[in-house]
Amino acid sequence: VDQSKSTQANVNSSEDTSEKVESAMDLTGMKIGYCTPSLNAPYYQALLQSIEASVEKNGMIFMSADGQDDINKQIAAVEDLITKGVDALLLNPKDPDALVGVTKMAAKAGIPVFIIDSSINPSADYVTTIQSNNLANGELAGEWLAKKFGSKKMNIALLSGNAGNPVGKTRKQGLLQGITEEQLRTLGYIDLNIKTQAYTDWSYAGGLKAMEDALVAHPDINVVITESDVCVLGAIKAIAQAGKTDDILIVAGADGQKEAIKYIMDTDFYGCTAMNSPVQIGKNAVEYAIQYFNGKRDFPKTAFTAPLLITKENAAKYYDPKALF
Amino acid sequence: MALTIKSQLSSPGGILKFLIKYNTIFIFVLLVVFSAMISDVFFTSINLSNLLKQVSGIGIISIGMLIVILTGGIDLSVGSLVALLAVIFAILINIVVLPVAISLTIVIGFLLGSVSGYLVAYQKMAPFIATLALMTIARGLGFIYSKGSPITFKTPGGEFMADFANNSFLGIPNIAIIFILIVVIAQVLLHYNVFGRLIIAIGSNEEASRLSGIKVNKYKFLVYAISGALAATAAIIVASRTNLGSPNMGMAWELDAIAAVVIGGASLNGGKGSAINTLMGVLILGLIGNILNLLNVPSYPQQVVKGAIIVFAVLLQRFEDK
């Protein structure tokens, strides 16, 4: 899969965009197992469904297992997938180090492992990593923000998912890097003023409460940056309630959830978000697995979907009201 | 209550007794004063109104928890029920008119609570385990019905609810008014009504209650069903606040609700507890989170402080039993 191809269908469409991959061998009866770290976020749900659709479209059997947000339970879930004798394992690891063991176990059983969405320690036994470029996406958003503000003073509130989440961490790094790089480039100094970080548990209600308290404690906040759209979608209610939609600009480092895109199209306070398409990742992952079945072995260690920033200019293109995510 | 207070104030050592009986209130007042001192934004009307809105959901399920705990039971399912019922409400609000959606959700909540009630009352299952099972099941169903994604309100009814949930009446958030109304009703029922008398009796000696001719099973069944209906009310409120129903809602709320009830001086062995004190427990817990946020304490030290304050609040309560 080359990069150009992967950018083509970066839309989280509800329509069945999964396509049949060309395959020399008969795929019927091949079993693809996918292990998600949890299903406690719409994003994971969308990713699971995208993989399922692609797998079935290609006449294969889909098997899934859920880590239930617990490293040990995810290990158990992967072990059970291996026991079931899947022919390829798509693993979305909750922790980059903890799941190394099971990749080796899978390799021992002759099962190729494709790491998707999140990263894993390089010492793991895997074919390739398929993920959106969280760092680059974050950077794009950060850059956009720094450009927008120029030398105007930013008072930032950072809305995070939950502490210790590696994906969130990467996106945060991207955002901050983007801001500082851009400031250095254009201003020659860094003025990064993050007033508070609040955790939202990746939920609407969590974001709402976090934002309410943040606004009371720091009435001068004029920027909200976030590791994911989901963290800020609830928070918007708090901002509206406080009558601050004109004073605050929201910048999300990821996901391109449809509600967020809608805000970007319709309002001025939701500045941008970056595309992290579960549909695309799912499709690519299945495609890679099929290629592997057909004998291909020279995969790059990491295959990113292309970074993509969604702003008012291009939002309409990526908005699909019927999308799952 | 007024009566009790008066008679106690007039008896010798009355004021001390009063302080002891309502010591949860004093812990609360202490915390308020402390908060006002260390944060100058705490006492702003917007913050207080936020605080009230934030606690209303958990507050409502805490009242359900209280009546269950009074019978000597426990209801671990409430958090998951909030999620499932929020999803159900969001589905309903998009297909039927608002009043029907609201009533149906509450009825479904009542029925779901009845499942635990049936298992506990008529199948003699330990409440902990019956409601733990329902907790797992409800969360699962929530995800199944919503297909894992939040369901957004799309109708005028939904908009109405969103407005309602975020607006105030005479400066008090509407949803807080609902919560306080529920507290008052509960306090009156528990204190002045036979219903309260009976569930407290059941919680303090189930066998003696049975032999006094009380329909123990009926009441045990009822409290879980009511807890379910209150979970539905909470679900409607929290869903309306965010304008959607998500299967992720109410995560671990059951623990907060139990903590609120216990901080409010109730005994997990049943037979002891009051709605007013539970309200205080809810406010204390909410306040701790709020003030720590205002003080910019990072999330994890926050947990440590919160745990410590719970211990402290409950330790203060020990004097009550003397």
Add this chain to the structure above:
Amino acid sequence: MALTIKSQLSSPGGILKFLIKYNTIFIFVLLVVFSAMISDVFFTSINLSNLLKQVSGIGIISIGMLIVILTGGIDLSVGSLVALLAVIFAILINIVVLPVAISLTIVIGFLLGSVSGYLVAYQKMAPFIATLALMTIARGLGFIYSKGSPITFKTPGGEFMADFANNSFLGIPNIAIIFILIVVIAQVLLHYNVFGRLIIAIGSNEEASRLSGIKVNKYKFLVYAISGALAATAAIIVASRTNLGSPNMGMAWELDAIAAVVIGGASLNGGKGSAINTLMGVLILGLIGNILNLLNVPSYPQQVVKGAIIVFAVLLQRFEDK
């Protein structure tokens, strides 16, 4: 136990009684047979060994939970303790030699458990609330110490532990051997040792135990401390399996442990329960998850089925009390 079994088999209606007393075992056997029938990979040695490895961590804390529950208490902190202690172990293993790291972790576990023990035994705090507070605090500390990210083992000691945790002896995974060893010790202690009899006495009637001159507080203190030490053991095992200590470990394990103990026929009111039956409870829970995974049941329907099976297993148990 042998004695009890024999005497029961020889008494009239003995076999029925035996079936009833050990009905958890039969539920387990039933599930095994059923699983073997519907999945042809279930009975592979690799799957069974996986299953054992998967349940060992929760299994060990379930034994701690059992002895706490026997005294009529409950320990909600164990899941968080596993996280905190796994982090501590990972830190220690990178700076001191393995035996010291192991012993220190267990001692720290014991001390952390002692905190709940102290609050419950000497400050008369409700176990639910004392351990709920510790649960919050421990999770917070885990994140603080680890700065939110997992801490990887880096020393030869760490490698040794990783090997140990993933290898087997005579076909049985090492960590399962440790778990089973703990079960056996617990069973012996509970049945043939004064310690066990006294904690059962306390759970059955605390006041009577006190009047009989038993140092009730000492034993209540001890069970929480032991539960903490067992949480440390579980932490060492799960950290070794993954080669790191993460503050995200052991999420909601306390609920699984409680469920296992109750499915194993223990009463949450104390005084009733056995280690062997708890082992069965742990295996039953593990098995449910395993077989549903093997049958390709998606995650959320799985939760629903799991909840239903818990209800079913506990309902079967009701006959015991007759």
Add this chain to the structure above:
Amino acid sequence: MNNSESEYRLEMNGISKSFGIVSVLQDVNLKVKHGEIHALIGENGAGKSTLMKILSGVHQKDNGQVFLNGEEIAPKNTHEGQLLGISVVYQELSLVNDLSVAENIYLHKLGANKFWMNWKKITKDAGDLIKSLGFDINPAARVRDLSIVQKQVVEIAKALSEDTKILVLDEPTTVFDPTDTQKLFDNLLRLKKEGVSIIYISHHLEEIFKIADTVTVLKDGVDTGSKAVSETDTDEVIRMMIGRELKDLYPVRNVEISKEPIFSVENLTAKDTLVNNVSFSVRAGEVLGIAGLGGSGRTETAKLIFGADKKKSGTVTLGGEELNITCPAKAVKHSIGFVSEDRKEEGVFLPLSIGRNISITNFKPISNKFGFIFSEKEKANVIGLIDKLSIKTPSGKVVVKNLSGGNQQKVALAKWLSIDSKVIIIDEPTRGVDVGAKVEIYNLINEVAKKGVGVIVISSDMPEIMGISDRILVMHKGTIFGELPKEEFSEENILRYSIGKSLKSLMFH
């Protein structure tokens, strides 16, 4: 004073104790000799149990001194008390239900220093001990499965299982029938011979005169003096206790009894208990006594009628209408009342106030149709009953846990005697109640009967059941073995029926 010379084994001097603002004991003295049975008596709430709990280390005294063999002691907990050789059978059962009989008997020793259980030995020892006391209980049985009588035997065995210097028995015979009581007395006399000092608390004065050497009387927390039993009599003791003469313990029955039975049971057989083929009837206004030995199935019969146990066959008829009672709530709906013999577990709500306890059976007159309670009405009702039964308490708000045993019994009665029943079954009505209050309870039973209620009284107290009944049924092995009309009332006749024999002189009517 020096050990060997001390005249008294135990001296309690000037003991005072109050709970909060309530003073329970003031300047109480108690002196017990070696090898003496010392009776401690007094009205309900006089402070007997509290005094003994101070001795054993449950409570701490506020003032005064305690000497054991001339040495001052101050046990801070029961463990210390036990080490000093003080064993107590407490008024309320304090056994561990989930352990075996043997374990319960040796529970205090388990705590002391042993490490491994020697099941064989303790089971055998316990069995031997119980046998040596003249009773027969399987030492391996779970205490939960025992009857209340058997539990009391285990309590006593437990107290005797170690080298005791002072044995305190706080109302040990309230659940015993005469044969059980006699067995206990034989044991006490043997212990006395061995030099054990025994403090014996009871409201059965005849027991005192049968076995005690000395009697100390407490009144309102003050001791009104000690007397050698040989130098006093019942009247004097009663006067010391209640401060006045007591003429008739059993009030005259002048109630009109209807001809027709108001309530009858026919061939009643239980599903899970030994009760079988029980048939009898009660007439309105009648007090029907049911006697029998412990384990004869009286309590089970009552519970079966009340719907607390499962029925296998038989009919229950009230006022000509056949009832199908499947649960106590149904029984109550048909105006049948039941006072349990086990007040702690089944009778009262210990953590709740007296008022809440009393109101629980009877909300109708004090609430409106929506269930809202008129607190003034309730208060009046509660205060009325407290007066009527002379429950010793500062107010109706006091929680029942803090009442003395006898006063708790009155609360248990009050909740049933205050309502309009058609039939009421009272199992051991005066368990632990002092003589003065007994009269009040008997009067109350009479009053209730007068209203046309059929009263069924189960009692192990022979004089009591003969004193208050119009007719006595005697149970044996789960069924009614015989019936005694008033003319034939005698301890001998009841006992003969109780053990399954016919009367000596057969009377034909």
